[in-house]
Amino acid sequence: MSRKAAQVATARDDLLAAGLAVFDRDGFDGATVAAIRTRARASNGSFFHFFGSKKELAGTLFLEILARYHAAVVAAVDESCGAREGVARLIRAHLDWVVNSRREARYLFEISRSEWTEGIRGAQRAQNSRLAEAVERWRAPLVARGELLPMTSSVFFSQIIGPAQIFCRAWLSGRDRADPREQAEILIACAIRAVVAPDVADKAGEAV
Amino acid sequence: MSRKAAQVATARDDLLAAGLAVFDRDGFDGATVAAIRTRARASNGSFFHFFGSKKELAGTLFLEILARYHAAVVAAVDESCGAREGVARLIRAHLDWVVNSRREARYLFEISRSEWTEGIRGAQRAQNSRLAEAVERWRAPLVARGELLPMTSSVFFSQIIGPAQIFCRAWLSGRDRADPREQAEILIACAIRAVVAPDVADKAGEAV
DNA sequence: CGTTACTCTAGAGTGATACTCTAGAAACGG
DNA sequence: CCGTTTCTAGAGTATCACTCTAGAGTAACG
Numbered sequence: 001m002s003r004k005a006a007q008v009a010t011a012r013d014d015l016l017a018a019g020l021a022v023f024d025r026d027g028f029d030g031a032t033v034a035a036i037r038t039r040a041r042a043s044n045g046s047f048f049h050f051f052g053s054k055k056e057l058a059g060t061l062f063l064e065i066l067a068r069y070h071a072a073v074v075a076a077v078d079e080s081c082g083a084r085e086g087v088a089r090l091i092r093a094h095l096d097w098v099v100n101s102r103r104e105a106r107y108l109f110e111i112s113r114s115e116w117t118e119g120i121r122g123a124q125r126a127q128n129s130r131l132a133e134a135v136e137r138w139r140a141p142l143v144a145r146g147e148l149l150p151m152t153s154s155v156f157f158s159q160i161i162g163p164a165q166i167f168c169r170a171w172l173s174g175r176d177r178a179d180p181r182e183q184a185e186i187l188i189a190c191a192i193r194a195v196v197a198p199d200v201a202d203k204a205g206e207a208v
Numbered sequence: 209m210s211r212k213a214a215q216v217a218t219a220r221d222d223l224l225a226a227g228l229a230v231f232d233r234d235g236f237d238g239a240t241v242a243a244i245r246t247r248a249r250a251s252n253g254s255f256f257h258f259f260g261s262k263k264e265l266a267g268t269l270f271l272e273i274l275a276r277y278h279a280a281v282v283a284a285v286d287e288s289c290g291a292r293e294g295v296a297r298l299i300r301a302h303l304d305w306v307v308n309s310r311r312e313a314r315y316l317f318e319i320s321r322s323e324w325t326e327g328i329r330g331a332q333r334a335q336n337s338r339l340a341e342a343v344e345r346w347r348a349p350l351v352a353r354g355e356l357l358p359m360t361s362s363v364f365f366s367q368i369i370g371p372a373q374i375f376c377r378a379w380l381s382g383r384d385r386a387d388p389r390e391q392a393e394i395l396i397a398c399a400i401r402a403v404v405a406p407d408v409a410d411k412a413g414e415a416v
Numbered sequence: 417c418g419t420t421a422c423t424c425t426a427g428a429g430t431g432a433t434a435c436t437c438t439a440g441a442a443a444c445g446g
Numbered sequence: 447c448c449g450t451t452t453c454t455a456g457a458g459t460a461t462c463a464c465t466c467t468a469g470a471g472t473a474a475c476g
Contacts, residue, residue, distance in 0.1 A: 011424080027323040029237060033463060043426045048464065050424090110322055114381035115235040121383070151394060154375075158391075159398050162370030167362075173322035175329070186363050190402040194367075219453080241434060251455045256435065258453090 012050050014040035016064065019057050023111050024103045028058065055116040062112050063123055065104045070131045072097040077138040083147040083196045086138055088188045090160050095181045098168045106172045109165070132157070149197050159194045163187055220258050222248040224272065227265050231319050232311045236266065263324040270320045271331055273312045278339045280305040285346040291355040291404045294346055296396045298368050303389045306376045314380045317373070340365070357405050367402045371395055 018040035022031040033054055037047050051057040076093035077086045098105040117124060132153050139156065142148040148156075167183050170176035226248035230239040241262055245255050259265040284301035285294045306313040325332060340361050347364065350356040356364075375391050378384035 027321065030323065032461085043424095044428095044464085045426050045466095046424065052464095054463070113235065114318055114383070115238070118382075125383075151398075155371075155391060155394050155398070158371035158374035158395070159402075162372070162374045163363075163366035164370070165373070166366035166370045174326075175322070175333075183363060183366075186359060187366070190359075190363070190367050194398040194402040240432085242432095251453095252435085253437095253454050253456070260435095262434070 059120045065108050074134045083142050087191050091188050094164050110172050267328045282342045291350050295399050299396050302372050318380050
């Protein structure tokens with residue numbers, strides 16, 4: 001089964017990769033199953049053997065790419081980094097991933113539609129909460145120590161990702177040509193003001 | 209021409225309204241031209257007389273709704289309101305519009321796609337800059353007076369709209385059931401820290 | 417080797433649907 | 447009342463997602 005399993009995996013993965021490429025080039029409506037099949041050198045039968053429909057392939061692709069994005073964000077912070085440092089890293093991780101994985105980001109944020117993510121809603125939520133949990137492991141202690149202002153996890157995310165996302169979407173859609181990373185410093189500065197507790201003018205604690 | 213113009217307008221507008229309704233119910237792919245035609249009681253010929261394609265109707269609808277959204281936001285601030293007041297009003301205007309015009313908001317932010325907005329890119333940009341200009345008339349003096357921190361217009365927008373939009377999208381897509389307006393206060397507080405200059409501890413100017 | 421069971425490949429066929437085309441009705445201008 | 451333009455009508459067409467049937471490849475077991 002080993003060699004066969006490997007072949008199956010490549011056939012399936014070829015289809016997924018081809019799907020990403022074609023969706024990126026032609027959009028979801030523009031992309032035809034035929035184009036994806038051809039690019040992956042798979043027959044019609046194979047396509048519908050692995051995926052029940054074009055939407056199902058799209059949904060699978062969505063979850064796979066979401067996982068990669070989450071991995072990139074989670075890797076940005078560890079328990080050793082402070083409030084400002086962590087905020088800066090999260091924002092940079094988001095901007096870097098979007099720019100360096102343009103295709104994937106375009107798929108996640110521009111092409112994918114909530115309507116055909118519905119069958120996958122559960123898995124999506126599960127992934128989201130795993131991400132939230134991971135970030136909370138870094139954030140909660142800082143809130144407890146008063147270095148980060150108290151707010152819910154989702155509000156915190158909205159402050160970190162939201163503004164950056166405006167620039168990312170404009171860039172991904174082609175509406176704006178400028179690299180969103182050009183805004184990194186100012187976005188970080190704003191986010192820090194929004195969520196980090198102001199210095200109390202005593203660095204006493206750190207000086208020990 | 210007067211009566212005819214009125215009829216033409218209703219035939220065309222009926223199609224646009226029907227399009228919005230059907231897109232909201234079935235999504236873009238799910239919506240058939242036949243369904244839109246039927247709902248608007250228009251023949252196939254009429255449909256393709258007014259709009260060259262389904263996408264063209266979608267694009268026209270996009271611009272129309274974008275204009276309504278912009279109008280709602282612009283109406284929020286006038287030259288008489290201060291920094292904090294203005295920031296709060298902009299955020300509330302956004303949240304209110306999204307919740308009160310759920311269909312339209314869903315269309316703008318969830319259903320519409322950059323791919324078929326391309327033929328309209330120019331008009332979209334023009335509308336965006338008219339909005340930016342209007343908000344700048346309120347913001348620029350406050351920046352000059354040092355009440356708002358200096359940043360580009362687009363960064364300012366990203367701070368106001370970005371975080372709110374995270375909640376709005378989650379709500380519009382059905383991923384989250386909670387009314388985004390519940391977050392209004394905390395979002396405003398964060399935005400104020402992000403973009404409003406801190407009090408210099410003298411309310412002298414105001415006390416005169 | 418033979419048999420059975422299962423997964424995957426193959427591609428012809430089908431139904432739905434976006435869009436085209438041709439013809440005529442309705443409104444308006446002179 | 448005629449000519450022109452705008453709009454309506456619906457039959458026709460091409461494309462595309464998806465179905466169906468048949469069979470090839472592989473493994474497990476005797």
